[in-house]
Amino acid sequence: MSTANSKRFVPAFNTTTLVILAGALILSAAMGIRQTFGLFIGPFSFDRGLPVTQIAFAIALHNLVWGFAQPFAGAAADRYGSAPVVAFGATTFAAGLGIAAVAPNSALLIVGMGLLVGIGVSCTTFGVVLPAIGRIVTPEKRSMAMGLVSAGGSAGQVLMIPLVQGIRLNSGVATSLFVLAFVMLLIAPLGIVLDRRARGGSSLPDAPAAPLREVLTLATRHRGYRLLTLGFFTCGFQLAFIATHLPEYLSLCHMPVGLGATALALIGLFNMAGSWACGWLGGRFRQHYVLGWLYLIRSVTIGAFFVLPKSAASVVIFAAVMGLTWLGTVPLTSGLVAKVFGTRHLGSLFGICFLSHQIGSFLGAWLGGLVFDLTGSYALLWEATVVAGLIAAMLHFPIDDKTVNMPALLPQPTRA
Incomplete structure (x- = not known):
């Protein structure tokens, strides 16, 4: 018997x-x-003569398109599986990078890096990947597994930034973007693996499925889901502003050339530990409390970095702390949605929540460029990220995380 088991x-x-x-x-x-x-803002501006505002808008637009496309990508993965969604997304992502590589003007850059990349990234990131993970592990291990996947995903930031920086300096912007497009094509078949189901009792059977329309109605009426969605806006706003504008901000502060790329790589490196730790904490403490403290730590860190004198050491410390809190919100947020509403419609429900995140991402990236062009300074945006983080923390602490009885929405079967 033991052998069979x-x-x-x-x-x-x-x-x-x-x-x-x-x-x-x-x-x-x-x-x-x-x-x-x-890393491309400066080169696009200097080499191709494009205004910083329009470059920032293209980068910001992909966040917004990602957000609006995410519920549809998640719903498609819920219904048809991850394989076709990931393959379509990776191909579209690669096409967008290819267009950006040769774009001679802002219009094509916006189509490539804005529209197509946004659609592609919605099919190849959290809203499609994490629900697949959530369905294959037990509830008590779900937060940890999602944190582990998010941590593993951070390796790309550590590897890609120095790779792109090196290729761009030696071979130019177009070559570096074509290399990135090739990398996306390589991962297109991996969606097939996400659709595999564990055997021997590890696979979790799907709960009886309530109609999606009724699930969405229940979710939008749930106070905790609304607070979670509003708070997720701040995560996107903070991360997009820092990821897009930190290299240029450090240049304005007369920091060494390349320190911006180093800072972004360090954020990715420490995010590997941070995402894993947040997943671990989410499996042992109430996830909305962990999220609240995460936003508080971020706000204090951002505020201190902005007001204190800049040095290479302060940049490294800032990158390390931000990395520890960078994407830890994602496994916690998706895990909380799964805890309350189950995994059957997790792709759709997390996708709607993620739309708020991406509206914040759009504003963080775009307003950074707009405010800089208007005022010559990023000060207003740094202050806004601090205030937004404090508000998000206050929104998360009162969230009700009790599980909703989704099968109760199903119509009762008729008897002959």
């Missing part, structure tokens, strides 16, 4: 591990590539 356990463990690894690789490529966009 062992034989059933091994494939389950191997399948779960394989799905986690595939999810981490997909996130690593997609998230790592988009985190390099801040």
Whole structure:
């Protein structure tokens, strides 16, 4: 009997591990590539004569398109599986990077880096990958598994930023973008792995499915879901502003050339530990409390960095602390949605919540460029990120995380 049980356990463990690894690789490529966009602001401006505002708008637009496309990508993955969604997204992402590589004007840059990249990234990141992970692990291990995938995905930021910086300096902007497009094409088949189901008892059968329209209605009426969605706006606002404008801000502060790229790479490196730690904490403490403290720590860190004198050491410390709190919000937020509403419609529900995040991302990236062009300073945006973080912390602490009985929405079967 024990031998039979062992034989059933091994494939389950191997399948779960394989799905986690595939999810981490997909996130690593997609998230790592988009985190390099801040390195192109200066070259696009100086080499192609494009205004900083329009470059920032193209980068910001991909965040907004990502947000609006995410509920549809998540719903498609819920219904048809991850394989076609990831393949379509990776190909579209690569096409957008290719257009940006040769774009001679702002219009094509906006189409490539804004529209197509936004659609592509919605199909290859959290809203598609994390629900697949959430369905294959047990509820008590879900937060930890999502944190592990998010941590593995951070490796892309660590690897891509120095890679892009080196290629761009030696071979130019176009070559570096074509290399990134090739990387996206390589991960296109990995969605097939996400659709695998563990055997031997590890796979979680889907709960009876309430109609999506009724699920969405219930979610939008849920006070905790509304607070979570509003708070997620701040995460996008803070991260997009820093990822897009930190290199240029450090240049204005007369910091050494290349320190901006180093800072972004350090954020990715420390995010690996931070995402794992947040997933671990989310499995042991109430997730909305962890989120509240996360936003508080971010706000204090951003405020201190802005007002204190700048040095290489202060930049490294700032990058390390921000990295520890960078994407830890994602496994916590998706895990909280799964805890309250279950995993059957997790792609759709998290996608709607993520739309708020991406509206914040759009404003953080775009307003950074707009305010800089108007005032010659990023000061107003640094202050706004601090205030937004404090508000987000206050929104998360009172969230009600009790599980909603989704099957109760199903119509009762008729009897003959």
